[in-house]
Amino acid sequence: MDMKEAFLNRVTAHIRSKEAKKVVRLELYQHMRELSSLWEEEGMTKEEAEKKTIEQMGSPAQIGKKMNKLHRPIIDWFALLTMISLIALSFLTPILFTKVSSSDMLKMHSIGVSISVCIVGLLMFFNYEKLKNKGLFFYIAGCAFLLYMHFFGTIKGSRTFVSIGPVFSSAYITFPLFLLSWASFTVRNRMSFLASSFLLVFPFFMFIQMGYYGPSLLYVLLALCLTGAGKWNRKGSHLSIWFVVLILSAYAASLLRGTTLSKVIDLWREKPYQLFSESFYLLSRAGWFGNGVLPSTVELNTKYYVDLIFVPLTYMYGWLFSLFLLFLMSFLLFRMYRTFIGTREPFGRALTLGVILLYGVTCVWGLLMGMGKVPFLNVSVPFVSYGVISFMINASFIGFVLSVYRWKNINSLKE
């Protein structure tokens, strides 16, 4: 066998990743070819030149081992540990409420967490890059799900829900699909302005139609950010004009539907007012270490364990606990940011950016909502609010980012 080939085989024997093998081999091969032709020019025979070249290259095992270390799948332990801590703390919510509600919240939550852990694991070990070209598929799947919800869902309050086994899910369940599709659209070939606007509008109206005002805005924000950061930079300004147009048309649509928009405003102004004054009362009495139990005068409803979750948690376990929780949530966000700036592969970057946006906005909005600073938009705080499906959705988001981090030093090789 060719001496160069033998040398390269000995190098790549130590490298596990297929992509890394190919790239390292080609790069070293080019170097060796140049070296030996230099020696041949100096008057050496072909064999002598090759021998000399291999001598100059150094130990193949050393090179191979080091290359393997540089291009192997890695785990973002900081993010994973933070995530595990958040999962452990998330059990406090159902524990808190089993005392007052006879339902099997704890059991449901345990099942939800087990499934979520599986989702995170699967997504992390799966190389996300294989989904790069499946954008349209995810988009159609998301829209199909929304249509299914619209026709076969159950209306509870002002919103449409869909039952999945024993639980009801909100339309937020389509967000992982839309996230993948928009991340994929941004890295693929340029799509026409009209097509991208159409892609933006349909799910938006479906969300509005089913009473999801918060998620509809979040969806537009997601699409705008990803397209703005992606290849469509110049079209970003056009898209922001569309943003305004959309809000106006949404307003018109809601007028057509009767008084839905004014209902939202009322919800913010009047209805939860009592709730807010109660939550202010609770927060002011929380103290650093909490009170252990809620006062019996507080009537617990769904608002408390989904949207306003921070209020009863703070009252019971204290500000110290809440600040720790906040620290964990922001640290996870920080790790995602690190993944974003440390990744070169564009699909992974877009995916991470989308997760940062969705996770960040829902965290911040959920917290501010608890303090009565922003309109009530039925947003749940990731990992803290009770909700089996929303827990899984957020787990899948984290799974995507862990996958991006895991494969970043391998996927960047293909560029």
Added chain:
Amino acid sequence: MDEKLASLKKAMKNTVFKDLQFTDRHRRAISSSINGGDSEKNKILFAVLQLVRTEKTGMEILTALKSQALFAFEGKEGMMYTFLHELENKRWIVGEWKAERKYYKLTEKGAKVLGKASDMRKEVKTFAQSWSLGE
């Protein structure tokens, strides 16, 4: 005791080190590891970042390093590529394949690192100059 050690040294010379010739390459390798891992590595880092301000292949980088009397990759040229890939992972440089060849180039992040390094180098230089003036 001294006698024993002396005979050990003699025995080693005749057996283990019999075929070993102390070449120029060994001398350089030893001096580079004596002159200090970290500062040597920094020197190379600085030189490489400086070099890839314009696109270069691995071979071009290596030749340029040699011309600057930096022999860290002497006899282990393959290891230079691990060094380049490490910088690539840090996103200080970026590699691009063009016609079966990989070209390396400095990134914005790398330029920042280089900026810091050159600041330090300036300081060292001005310090050295003022010192020689005072003499």
